[in-house]
Structure formats: C-alpha cells, structure tokens
Amino acid sequence: MNAFTTGGAIDRTAYEGLITDLERQLQNVLDDFSAAPSRDYLFEVGAIAEVAVLGQDLPSGERLTALMRQAAADWSRRGLLEEVCFSETLLTYHTAILLLLAGPVDCSVFRRLSDAAMIGRSEWPALTQLHISALFRKCGIDSTLPGSELADFTLRIDKRCLRARSDEYDLTLLLTVAHLMQLSETGGMSSHIPCGKPRVLPHLLLTQALRGRNLNWLPILVFLCRRFFGLPRDIGKAARVMLGEVAATPGSFDPPPANFRREMEYFSRSARSLRIRSATAFAFYLDCCME
Amino acid sequence: MKYWNRIVRRRDLSIATKGLEWLWANREGFRIQESIDDVDMPWNTKPLIELMFLMSVLRRNGFDDPSINRLSDYAADVAKDFDWHQMAAYDPSAATALALALKFYQLTGKPLPFEESYFQYLAEVRFFEGMDRLPYRQMDLAHSLAVVGIRDYEAYLAAWFANTAFGRGQHPARYSVGDLYSLTHAVFYLTDVGLQPDAPCLDLATNLRMRRALIHQAAIVARGDNLDILGELLLCYLMCDGNLTGREGQIFDAALQRLQAGQCDDGSLPPTRAITEKAKSGKAVFTDLYHTTLVSVLFFSFLSKAKQS
Numbered sequence: 001m002n003a004f005t006t007g008g009a010i011d012r013t014a015y016e017g018l019i020t021d022l023e024r025q026l027q028n029v030l031d032d033f034s035a036a037p038s039r040d041y042l043f044e045v046g047a048i049a050e051v052a053v054l055g056q057d058l059p060s061g062e063r064l065t066a067l068m069r070q071a072a073a074d075w076s077r078r079g080l081l082e083e084v085c086f087s088e089t090l091l092t093y094h095t096a097i098l099l100l101l102a103g104p105v106d107c108s109v110f111r112r113l114s115d116a117a118m119i120g121r122s123e124w125p126a127l128t129q130l131h132i133s134a135l136f137r138k139c140g141i142d143s144t145l146p147g148s149e150l151a152d153f154t155l156r157i158d159k160r161c162l163r164a165r166s167d168e169y170d171l172t173l174l175l176t177v178a179h180l181m182q183l184s185e186t187g188g189m190s191s192h193i194p195c196g197k198p199r200v201l202p203h204l205l206l207t208q209a210l211r212g213r214n215l216n217w218l219p220i221l222v223f224l225c226r227r228f229f230g231l232p233r234d235i236g237k238a239a240r241v242m243l244g245e246v247a248a249t250p251g252s253f254d255p256p257p258a259n260f261r262r263e264m265e266y267f268s269r270s271a272r273s274l275r276i277r278s279a280t281a282f283a284f285y286l287d288c289c290m291e
Numbered sequence: 292m293k294y295w296n297r298i299v300r301r302r303d304l305s306i307a308t309k310g311l312e313w314l315w316a317n318r319e320g321f322r323i324q325e326s327i328d329d330v331d332m333p334w335n336t337k338p339l340i341e342l343m344f345l346m347s348v349l350r351r352n353g354f355d356d357p358s359i360n361r362l363s364d365y366a367a368d369v370a371k372d373f374d375w376h377q378m379a380a381y382d383p384s385a386a387t388a389l390a391l392a393l394k395f396y397q398l399t400g401k402p403l404p405f406e407e408s409y410f411q412y413l414a415e416v417r418f419f420e421g422m423d424r425l426p427y428r429q430m431d432l433a434h435s436l437a438v439v440g441i442r443d444y445e446a447y448l449a450a451w452f453a454n455t456a457f458g459r460g461q462h463p464a465r466y467s468v469g470d471l472y473s474l475t476h477a478v479f480y481l482t483d484v485g486l487q488p489d490a491p492c493l494d495l496a497t498n499l500r501m502r503r504a505l506i507h508q509a510a511i512v513a514r515g516d517n518l519d520i521l522g523e524l525l526l527c528y529l530m531c532d533g534n535l536t537g538r539e540g541q542i543f544d545a546a547l548q549r550l551q552a553g554q555c556d557d558g559s560l561p562p563t564r565a566i567t568e569k570a571k572s573g574k575a576v577f578t579d580l581y582h583t584t585l586v587s588v589l590f591f592s593f594l595s596k597a598k599q600s
Contacts, residue, residue, distance in 0.1 A: 089467050121461040123473050125423040129454065144459050159421030164381045173423060 003286055004244035011248075015286055018248040019060050022283060025250055025276050026064060030071040037080055039091065044273035045071075046094030049101060050175050051220065051277050054182060054227070055284035064280060065101060072102035082109045089122040090266055096135035107139055114141045127153060128266065131176045134183050134193060145192055153177060157198035166205060167261040168269060171217060174202055178228040202229040210238050215246060216256045216274055219282035226288045240289075243282065253278035303598070306554055307591035310584050311358040313558030314342070318365050320577030323373050332385075334378055338581055340388045342366050343395035345585050348484045350398045354592055367401045375405035379413055386419035387428075390435035397439070414441050426454035427473040434480035449492040452477055463507055471508060471520045478505065478527035485593065488532035502533045506542050513546040518553045519562040521546055522586035529593045547594075550587065560587040 001014040026048060033041035045068075052068055055061030075081050076099065085095040099110065113119040120136055120143050123129070136143035157177060160170060177198060184193040206221040208214070222239040225231040246252040255262065255274045262269040321342050324335045346363045370392060378385045389410050396403045413419060419432060429451045433444035452458050455477055456470035466474075478501065481490035489498055509524040525546055535543055553567070554560050561567040561575060562583040569575040 089469075117460050117462040118465055121456055121459040121465070122467060123425050123427065123454075123456045123459075123470055125425055126429070126454065127423050129426075155417065156420055156423060159383075159417060162416075162418050162421050163383065169423075 001248060002244055002246065003248035003282070004240070008240070008244070010286055010290060014248045015283070018279065018283055018286075019063060021249055022060075022064060022276065022279055023067060025272075026067055026280075029273065029276065030067060034071065034074070037075075037084065039088070040268070040270065042084060042091060042094055043267050044270050046097060046267065047269055047273040048277050048280060049094065049097045050172070050179070051280050051284075053097060053101060054175070054178055055223075055280070055287065058284050058287035059290075060280075060283035060287050064283070068098075068101050069103055072098045073105055076102045076105040079109070082113070085110070085119055086113060092120065092122070093124070093128060093132055093266065096132050096139075099139050100135050107141055110136075110139070110141050114143060120144075124266070127156070127173060127176050127180075130193070131180060134180060134187075134189055137192065138183060138187055138189065153180075153194055154196035154198045157196075158200040161200050161204045165259070166208060167264070168256075169261075169264050170201070170205060171220060172264075172267075174198075174205070174221075174224055174229075178224050181228055197229060199229055203232065203235065206235055206239065210235070210242060212257070213242070214256050214260070215242075216253050216278050219243060219253065219278050219285055223281040223285040223288065226285060243285075248279075248282070250275040250279035253282070302551075303591045303595040306551065307588050307595065308356075308358065309554065309558030310560065310588040310591070311356075311362065311558075313584055314581070314588070315358060315362060315365075316557070317559075317577055317581065318362070320581055321366065322369055332378075332382055334373070336373070336378065336388055338578075339366060339369055340391050341582065341585055343370075344391050345589055347391070347395050347398055348589060349592060352485055352593070352596070354596075363395075363399055367396070367399060371402075371404040373404065376409055379405070379410065383419045383421045384424075386413070387431050387435045390432075390439050390441075393439045394435070411441070414443070425469075425473065426451045426458070427476045430455075430477055430480045434483070438483075448480065452481065452493070457501070457504055463504070463511070466508060466511075468517070468520060471512070471524070474501075474504060474508065475520070475523035475527045478530055482527075482530045485530035488530065490531070498531070502528065502531055505531070506533060506539045509546045510542045513542075513549050516563050518550060518560060519583040519586060522550055522560070522583060522590050525550065526586065526590040526593060529590070529597050535597070550590070554587065558584070560584045 001011065001017060003011055003014045003018065005011050029044050029048065033045050049068060052061065052065050056065045081095050081099055081102070084091050099107070110119070114136065120132065120141070124132065130145065133143040133145045157173060180193050181197065184190045202221065202225050205217065206225055209217040209221055218239060222231065222236065222243070226236070253275045255271045262274070321339045323339055326333055326335055342362065343366050346359060346366060349359055375389060375392065379389055389405070393403065393407065393410065414436065424432065430448055433448055433451070436443070437445040455473045456466065457474050457477065461470055481493060482488055490501070493501070505524050505528045509521060509528065512521045512524060525543065528543065533539060550560070555567070555570050559570060559580040560583045561570045561580055566575055566579045569579065
C-alpha cells in the first residue's frame, strides 16, 4: 500500500502499517545483536541509529527509538557498549550514538576509560571526530573537541559537490552534520559545535537521487532537507511524487546501485539495515508532512 | 670508534643500495594500473607516487647516486603517459599525489606531464577541500601544497596535528596501526622530511614529547611483527634528530637489528614474517614488498648520513 492517496494526502492506514512493519524488523536487528554481539550486527544497528536519533521527537520516532533505547540501555547494563567501544577504535562512532540513545545510564566505566585516554582519542576524519566528541560530552564523558580549523563546516561539505561521484560517506556526512546541528540547537552544545548549514550538497544529492531513482537515498535526503537543510518546493514536490509511487514498506527501499560505494573504512552496511534506515527516514518525512 | 662507524655506515649504505637494486629489478610494478572495480579511485598511482616521494626526499636531503637517478628517470617516464588531469578532476584526494608529482618534476627538471595551471586552478577554487580527511591527511595536503608554493593551509599544520591521535593524547598502549602511520606522516610534514628536525610550528615541549613517542612506539612495535611501521618510526626518529645514546639508543639499536635482519638476499624487506615466508618460496608479489622496501631505502640512507655526522 502506498503512503500517499491519489489526491496526495497521507494514507493513515499505510502509515500505520509502515511503522508496525518497521518496529518488527527493527526488533529483529536489535535481537540479533543482543543474542550474538558482533561487528556486523553493530554496524546494522548503528546505520539505523544514526537516522533514528534525528527524529526522536516525531511520533514515529518516539515509537522506534523507544525500542532502541530499551535495547541500548540493556546493552549498557550488561557492559556490552564499553566492551565494544574498547575492543576496536572503528566501533566508537556507533557506540557513542547508542550510548546517547540509551539515555541516562551509568557511564562511569566510559568516563574512566576516557580520562585514562584509553578510548575516544584515536584519529577519525575531522567531522566524525567532532561528532564522537560531541556525543561523548552529551553523555557526560569529557572528551577533547577538535580545534578551531573547523570554524564552519559548510565549505567542506558543499565542496564535495565537485567530486565526480557520490558514495555512502556523502550521506553519512550529512547525517553527521544534521545531528551536530541538532545537538547545537537543542542539546545545549552550541558553544562547542561550529556553526554552518550546508545547502548545496544536500540539494545536489537529493536531485541526483531523483534523477537516478535511488529509492534508498531519496527518503533520507528528503527528510534531511525538510528538517535541517531546507527543501526547495519543486524538488520536494518531485520527491513526494516519486515516493508516492512505491509501497510504504522497508522492502521498497533497496540499497543503492552497485556503483554507489557503501563499504567504507569506518563501517560496512548490510542491505537489511539500509532498507530499514530508509524506511525509518520515510516515516519521519511523513511525520514532518503531517506537522 | 671512527673506524667502527665507517664500517657500520658502509653496511647501512649497502642495505639501502640492495633495496634500490630490488626496486629497479621490480620497476614494472610501479606502472599505473587501472582498476575497474574500485569506484573510489579507478587508477592505482600509489606505488608510483610513493616512489616519487622517495626520490624527492633523497634529493632534498642531498643524496645523489646513479641508482637513484635511473629510478627517477624511470618514474618520470612512466608518469608522462598518464592522464593526471582526469584523475585530478575525479577526486579531491588526488591533490596530494599531484603535488608530490609536481615537486618530483621540479627537482628533476623534467617537463611536467600535466598543466600546472590546471592544478593551480583546482587549488584556487578550493576543490581539494571537498573531502573530510583524517587530520594527518590534512597535514599531508598542507605540506604537499606548501612544498610546491601553495601556502594557504600551512598555517593549520599545528592545529591539525593537535587533532591527531598523538595530539589528542592517545594512550601509548592504545595506538592502532592507523594512529602510528598518522604519527609518522605527521613527522614527515612537521620536520619537512628531516630538513627541519625541530618542527618549527611546535613548541619545545611538544617536539620532545614527539621524539619520546616515536622511540617508545618503536620499542612496542619492535616486539611485534610489522617492519613497515617500525621502519617509519625509526626513520622519523632520525628525521627529528632523536637521541641515539642512552636508553633511547638501546631501543633504537634493538629495533634497528630487527630491520637489518629482515632484509632478504634480493634486497627486498618484507613487512611481516608471513610475507617473509612467502618471499622465500617466491610467492610474494610486488604489492607485498615494495612499500617496506621503499621505507628501508630511506631509513638506511638517513642512518648512514646520521652516523657520518
């Protein structure tokens, strides 16, 4: 069933079906990690979590993040998040997002590890580093924030438009920037996070997703633009038309074509988590349309 | 003592010479390969650029030898048939490669295989900034561009260094291999490949801490199985004029012995024991061996110079 009626209104039954389907599929991913914690499962959870944190205050976001919160809090109680974070530097990014989602939990082990410079000091790309530091700080873990050369990240993001192709890291970067904007505006961290709102790259990627019928990226980008980066009317209309043509289920949002690189040094992305991630963003977008 | 130093120096030079011989014998490996599967960068210029980097560092530090010159000629010859403009436009990460190639051609006096004005144009429109690099890669870019006269980013070297694992105070026991390469590459840029042993943009305390970190990490790595990073750490220790006596000297000598013992009869230096076994049975390939061999040539050349002075 499609999310939009022929008249362009949101079909509430389809919307409800989408959320129920998402809850079930998300629970499966969370259960898999709980039962057999591994790098691959963590990347699955992480890929969904990095979109979920952006819509926590939306109706569908509240329902979906409630599941994630519960699971993350449980992993925190079991000491799993500390263990994962300590085991491999590249897992820090997703661990930090999950720690934030877990809500007020005991972070004393994290704090001690951080104070002893045992976690959180490795080298990541500049914006990832800023994001991890901001997430740790938000959780009450003292973490060194990168220096002043990041005074404005707009240029660095928008200049990516000049590259000859796009990859998963482009999208992740926009998610990172959106989350930093959110932490700056509503998370009481404005003094720590540089200002800036890139517009060119979000709009370019959205247009590219429309032209290439990249249904995996489309809902994420339309949600990000709608909520964070600004959504030009015509592009927004075109996105809505295209999204209205597909069934409102995670199965509609297949991963991008093979020439879009999705295995990066910092993470790998399974097809299952990418579908759920996009469907989650789609649900958030529908919420925004109903606001 | 002087006589002993001369013998040791001759041995170090002979290791470097054998390494250069291996590089020459396996020079075909430096040809640029096209990779249709790699959407990140469809041309593998890394080995050639690293060879050019080696040649440039040797020349800038006053090394002159016929075996260096013939490798330089070969590198220039290979590079002239490649479309560098296409690569530059494809991805901002090409900036460092282009800058290194440009410096190499400036030093050899041979005609550039690409339009320098195009490269300058890309720098002017800040095309090269279009990626989120690791802090030490930002330093890489800043240094490479500065060496060819584009000094826009040089002022940020110290700030980016502060964002590296070393700069952020990473615990010595927690350095990943990536963190170690970050440290060694940072030292290349901060000391201008050994030409300024006291990194001018750092204060005295940070310079001292950097030297200590290099030798301490060398002690840790020498117990492991990675001669590539060990070679880089020792090379950097020489580049920043580290103390070769006392406790540091003992660590240095012990690590040095690991490197000396690692060289194969043909002059290559396999990075690990597993690759040494592969090399012994003739199964090791160029990509297994070339990088550590490049590092060893540079390191033993610098070592002979250090002992001379």
